[in-house]
Amino acid sequence: MTDELDLLRGADPVPADAERWRDRPLDFEGERRLRQLVSGARRRRTVRRVVMGVATATAGAVVAIALTVSGPASSPAVAAPVALRPHTSAADVSLADIARRARAAAAAEPGKSVRGSHVQDWSLGLESGKDAVTVPQETLTRWNADGSGSLLVVATDPRHPGRPVIDDGDPPRTVHDGKVVRRESYPPGIDGANQSYFEPPPAGAAALRDYLAVWHPDADRDPGELLGAVQDFLRVWTPGPREIANLATLLSRDAGLRPAGRVTDRMGREGQAFVRTTAGLQQMVVLDPDDGRVLDMEETGTRDDPEYRLKAGDVLSYTAWLS
Amino acid sequence: MSPDEAFDTAYREHYWAVSRFVARRLDGRSGEVEEVVAEVFAIAWRRRRELPESPLPWLYGVARNCLANAVRGRGRYRRLLAKLGHHEVTGGRRTVPSPDAERPGSWVLEALDRLTEADQEVLKLTAWEELTVEELATVLGCGRSAAAMRLHRARQRLRTQIDTVRGAVPVPARTSTKDERK
Numbered sequence A: 001m002t003d004e005l006d007l008l009r010g011a012d013p014v015p016a017d018a019e020r021w022r023d024r025p026l027d028f029e030g031e032r033r034l035r036q037l038v039s040g041a042r043r044r045r046t047v048r049r050v051v052m053g054v055a056t057a058t059a060g061a062v063v064a065i066a067l068t069v070s071g072p073a074s075s076p077a078v079a080a081p082v083a084l085r086p087h088t089s090a091a092d093v094s095l096a097d098i099a100r101r102a103r104a105a106a107a108a109e110p111g112k113s114v115r116g117s118h119v120q121d122w123s124l125g126l127e128s129g130k131d132a133v134t135v136p137q138e139t140l141t142r143w144n145a146d147g148s149g150s151l152l153v154v155a156t157d158p159r160h161p162g163r164p165v166i167d168d169g170d171p172p173r174t175v176h177d178g179k180v181v182r183r184e185s186y187p188p189g190i191d192g193a194n195q196s197y198f199e200p201p202p203a204g205a206a207a208l209r210d211y212l213a214v215w216h217p218d219a220d221r222d223p224g225e226l227l228g229a230v231q232d233f234l235r236v237w238t239p240g241p242r243e244i245a246n247l248a249t250l251l252s253r254d255a256g257l258r259p260a261g262r263v264t265d266r267m268g269r270e271g272q273a274f275v276r277t278t279a280g281l282q283q284m285v286v287l288d289p290d291d292g293r294v295l296d297m298e299e300t301g302t303r304d305d306p307e308y309r310l311k312a313g314d315v316l317s318y319t320a321w322l323s
Numbered sequence B: 001m002s003p004d005e006a007f008d009t010a011y012r013e014h015y016w017a018v019s020r021f022v023a024r025r026l027d028g029r030s031g032e033v034e035e036v037v038a039e040v041f042a043i044a045w046r047r048r049r050e051l052p053e054s055p056l057p058w059l060y061g062v063a064r065n066c067l068a069n070a071v072r073g074r075g076r077y078r079r080l081l082a083k084l085g086h087h088e089v090t091g092g093r094r095t096v097p098s099p100d101a102e103r104p105g106s107w108v109l110e111a112l113d114r115l116t117e118a119d120q121e122v123l124k125l126t127a128w129e130e131l132t133v134e135e136l137a138t139v140l141g142c143g144r145s146a147a148a149m150r151l152h153r154a155r156q157r158l159r160t161q162i163d164t165v166r167g168a169v170p171v172p173a174r175t176s177t178k179d180e181r182k
Helices: A004-010 A028-039 A044-058 A095-108 A205-215 A223-236 A241-254 B003-025 B030-046 B055-073 B077-083 B105-113 B117-127 B133-140 B144-167 B174-180
Strands: A066-068 A114-123 A132-134 A137-143 A149-155 A179-186 A258-264 A270-278 A281-287 A294-301 A315-321
Touching: A004 B105, A004 B117, A004 B144, A028 B003, A028 B030, A095 A241, A095 A270, A114 A223, A137 A223, A205 A223, A205 A241, A223 A241, A223 A270, A223 A281, A223 A294, A223 A315, A241 A281, B003 B030, B003 B055, B030 B055, B055 B133, B105 B117, B105 B144, B117 B133, B117 B144, B133 B144
Parallel strands: none
Antiparallel strands: A066 A132, A114 A137, A114 A315, A137 A149, A149 A179, A258 A270, A270 A281, A281 A294, A294 A315
16 A cells, blocks of 8 residues: 555645746845845845835746856856847837737637647846856646646757747757756646646636636736736646637736837747836736737846846846747 | 855755745745745844754744744734645635546545644655654654654554545544544
8 A cells, every 4th residue: 555655745736846946046036035134134124025026027937047157168158138129110009909909810710728838938047156147948838638748948059049949849859959958747637837727718808817816816906916927827828819819908908018119029020019117127028919929028127236237127037938 | 154154055955945845835825935935034044043954944943933923914824724735726626636546636635634734734744845753853843752753643644534535435524533632
């Protein structure tokens, strides 16, 4: 008979390889909090509120693999990505119009959402006392209705940061000089690897907002949380036309976004950018103006931070959806 | 190594383990998890001269108190206590029965849920945080033999509840489990 402790281990709701809480170098939030403690700043609680704002907004981003450049034998150094630069254009489309287009597209062909995603992302990696750089990484997930699935994480080539490295075929394969960081297969069932947004998204924008709020409790009232929830949801699901329309509707109504203009993203795709600025942070969402698909999300700082040698406008994280 | 350096090392080595500890007991609600973890390390910083050589069990002990204080402080103690060890989302369980009937996730948690909070915690610390009996004693603030006995009894009670749940026999009320301790 199986040991009862073994059975309990198998039911761990947050296993050590859970995406969000897995062992890795400190993320931006963890590093900032450590610095605050050590510096002994009297105004810790005030500062923490600001950091929490950043942390909440960045919570959906998966931290890129930190590659410390330590000597001449190391890989070539990688610069932090340059922020996307939207510009006003005669071709600009409003968010409301994009949502309308998306709803029209969904009415013509509802389609279905697919479990799994293919993204490239990057986020600031900070290691106290070290010059750490990170390269973007690409993640391909595939999930079945019974909870089984697979995960492939590949770090992009430092010589060509951001160049896609996964061919989403069957089976998926790496291309160019990406370094496979993780390759996992998951058995049927729900566990820490797939529990968030496990159920299929519901019909209707209002129902979708409630669904998103299950894993981001304030997503139904806080625009920043809503953006974080959308980002997390899109890491689990590749939405079909109907869900794309519902997401575009939610973003147009509840996300506090303002138009920023046309932009060409890091994958060379043209999109329509919208931004939301809060204390210290700007969140950008890039949508396909034709069908409302989310192409990119990016976070940039809005003020200098000498402690981390950050300047206003520097990228804190980005995610580009490739499928 | 100075206390400041020891704290820095402990923070970097155990930040995610402490996060998982808290997430397991707060349904993984990210906002609350991050707040509690921040408080754990704030307390650990203030008490950094007490950091033992192997600080993780000690940090878990701090985290247990922070969880209780944080929850109680927000006036939601009872509501969240009811959730500890559960994984429920808007009326439905996050851990649901698998199509594979042999997968233990749901019924093991159901069996665990029938134990007292104290028994649950001993078992979680052993199975999920993978603590040794000595480390368990550190977290629980008791001696090694007392920790070993608590674990032994909790395992027996879990086995009983597993057999009950798997056997689909009438499930005794939770109070009957507590009665076994008397």
